[in-house]
Amino acid sequence: GAVVSQHPSWVICKSGTSVKIECRSLDFQATTMFWYRQFPKQSLMLMATSNEGSKATYEQGVEKDKFLINHASLTLSTLTVTSAHPEDSSFYICSATGQGALNTEAFFGQGTRLTVV
Amino acid sequence: GNSVTQMEGPVTLSEEAFLTINCTYTATGYPSLFWYVQYPGEGLQLLLKATKADDKGSNKGFEATYRKETTSFHLEKGSVQVSDSAVYFCALRSAGGGNKLTFGTGTQLKVEL
Numbered sequence: 001g002a003v004v005s006q007h008p009s010w011v012i013c014k015s016g017t018s019v020k021i022e023c024r025s026l027d028f029q030a031t032t033m034f035w036y037r038q039f040p041k042q043s044l045m046l047m048a049t050s051n052e053g054s055k056a057t058y059e060q061g062v063e064k065d066k067f068l069i070n071h072a073s074l075t076l077s078t079l080t081v082t083s084a085h086p087e088d089s090s091f092y093i094c095s096a097t098g099q100g101a102l103n104t105e106a107f108f109g110q111g112t113r114l115t116v117v
Numbered sequence: 118g119n120s121v122t123q124m125e126g127p128v129t130l131s132e133e134a135f136l137t138i139n140c141t142y143t144a145t146g147y148p149s150l151f152w153y154v155q156y157p158g159e160g161l162q163l164l165l166k167a168t169k170a171d172d173k174g175s176n177k178g179f180e181a182t183y184r185k186e187t188t189s190f191h192l193e194k195g196s197v198q199v200s201d202s203a204v205y206f207c208a209l210r211s212a213g214g215g216n217k218l219t220f221g222t223g224t225q226l227k228v229e230l
Contacts (some may be wrong), residue, residue: 105151
């Protein structure tokens with residue numbers, strides 16, 4: 001099956017610093033990638049959708065200047081949390097879809113646990 | 118808009134017990150329906166799916182039937198194992214909505230010996 005890998009799996013950073021999370025499709029070309037945020041004991045909330053080579057589409061209420069998304073290639077998308085604060089601490093998960101048969105479902109990364117101290 | 122409602126957890130069962138996790142949805146048209154499983158510290162894995170009314174998705178002993186008349190997609194397993202302990206998410210993808218998914222809140226399942 002299609003494999004999506006996220007890195008890092010967990011990260012601790014100081015308040016005010018920026019953190020970059022990578023999402024890679026290892027064995028297929030990801031034409032679309034999605035970034036979700038999961039709060040403790042809550043569901044996944046879609047943050048943004050990105051298509052390779054174009055600007056990300058953010059969901060209502062998500063600050064695009066706070067959460068920078070780049071999808072520069074068909075195998076890599078990055079989420080940068082800028083000037084992180086403790087309230088940004090969360091579990092961030094990406095998913096990706098490809099073309100043809102790989103467009104019928106979304107393949108998820110293993111997630112990144114971000115803790116801002 | 119689209120929404121998914123799941124029963125709240127945690128659900129605690131003994132090994133070999135019967136499992137039902139309820140899921141109902143609200144959507145226009147004919148969405149596709151999914152169950153995802155999340156093991157501790159990991160991302161989501163697709164467990165099963167159904168793309169049209171009356172379809173039954175099944176995998177690893179789990180099954181769910183797409184019921185248009187009751188807008189439901191309840192997850193069932195006849196005999197759970199300790200290794201099934203995880204969080205289960207019901208999700209929908211609206212027709213023509215690309216691969217954007219709407220998730221339920223998740224139901225934690227704990228299976229004990």
